[in-house]
Amino acid sequence: MLTPELKQRFDDEIKNHKVVIYMKGNQIFPACGFSAKAIELLKPFSALHTVDVLTTPGVRDAIKAYSNWPTIPQVYINGKFVGGSDIVTELASRGELESLVKG
């Protein structure tokens, strides 16, 4: 459930970090291939703030409601929801990922 506390947490997290990835596992040990892919593609361009939805209580369902997006990972860049691993992959193949991060 997206409680006011969690909404505030997401608002702050997304505002305070250039790249935020809600993922399964962490940067060193991603627990899902799609999360691993998002990390791999974004790592060259920026420090990443990652949140493990498997170990942070309530976050997994709340972030889905917050973003209106039913899957994990979820990527925010410069305060804006970018999407999941498919969209990050597509942006990378178009060569648009770096400018999005730097922008």
Add this chain to the structure above:
Amino acid sequence: MLNAIEIKRRIELALPGAQVEVNDTTGTNDHFEAKVISASFAGLSMVQQHQQVYAPLQDVLATGELHALALKTYTPSQWASATRR
């Protein structure tokens, strides 16, 4: 039971006239990939296009019955230029 045919049926119902291709990537009825070409995607961001495809699958995504759906979405003109490349 969830399978590629059921996912294709749901997407086609939600996006009339769309061209939909769904593959079971692991053979386990829970990881799929889909390619969707629809005129209704025109003018939408990629996020909005994907949201339109996820919409008819909310229930199975929420329960985890559908664990993963790798998506590629195109408008008819995007598809035409993608296949010309």
